[in-house]
Amino acid sequence: MQAADEQAGASGRPRRDSVDLSAYPGLVVVYLGFRVGRLRGLKALLGIGRGLAQVQRRMPDGLLAHENLVYGLNHIGMRQYWRDLESLEAFTRSDPHKTWWRDFSRDASGNGFWHEAYRLSGGMEANYVGMPHPVGLGTFAATRQPQGPFMTSRQRLAS
Numbered sequence: 575m576q577a578a579d580e581q582a583g584a585s586g587r588p589r590r591d592s593v594d595l596s597a598y599p600g601l602v603v604v605y606l607g608f609r610v611g612r613l614r615g616l617k618a619l620l621g622i623g624r625g626l627a628q629v630q631r632r633m634p635d636g637l638l639a640h641e642n643l644v645y646g647l648n649h650i651g652m653r654q655y656w657r658d659l660e661s662l663e664a665f666t667r668s669d670p671h672k673t674w675w676r677d678f679s680r681d682a683s684g685n686g687f688w689h690e691a692y693r694l695s696g697g698m699e700a701n702y703v704g705m706p707h708p709v710g711l712g713t714f715a716a717t718r719q720p721q722g723p724f725m726t727s728r729q730r731l732a733s
Contacts, residue, residue, distance in 0.1 A: 598638070600658030601694040605643075607651035609705060612684030618677075619650070619685070625670040626652070634668075636661020645709075659693065659728060666727075678703070688712075691727055699730030 595601060610619055630640050636657040643651040656662040665671055678687060686705035692698050700711045701720060723729055 595694060598657060599695060600660075601638075602656040602659050602662050603692045603694075604654045604656065604662065604689055605651060605710065606654070606689045607643075607645055607649060607687065607709065609645075609686040609688075610648040611682075611686060611704070611706065615683045615685040618683050622674055625674060628670065634661075634665045637665065659731070662691075663728065691731065693731055697731035699727055699733075701727070701730075 608619060608622065610616055626640075626642075629637070633640075638655040638657055640655075641653045643653060645651055656665075666675070678685075682704045684704075686703065688700065688702040688705055688709055690698065690700040690710050698711065700715075702709070702712050702717075705712070718724060720726075720730070724733065
């Protein structure tokens with residue numbers, strides 16, 4: 575971070591910046607959340623946490639940035655910026671993500687997980703698993719089961 579005096583212009587006002595995303599036409603922003611619902615769910619969270627630390631160190635192809643977030647005492651998450659949907663999909667179909675998702679799908683241990691994805695080129699989609707209360711887009715949009723032509727993120731982003 576820049577020092578306060580470096581952020582201020584000659585007028586003393588804070589410096590104001592924006593971003594040029596033209597180099598990232600396929601940009602996908604993903605918000606994810608993990609909500610611990612039971613004490614035994616902490617074990618699952620710790621396992622995922624170790625894997626996420628590894629992901630941040632190794633930065634898979636296409637992951638531009640990863641930021642950790644805290645939504646509440648038992649609800650943590652992250653925001654990720656992906657170069658394009660293809661890179662994100664390649665990551666989700668490989669380890670460690672593939673193993674996390676398989677294990678979580680078999681036994682959520684009372685925990686909840688969700689993600690929301692937003693494409694710069696258009697489209698938004700969400701998936702919520704085991705969440706006791708709606709979050710994000712789910713707080714106002716009608717729910718729909720992820721089945722058939724609505725099963726994958728890619729299909730939901732296109733609808």
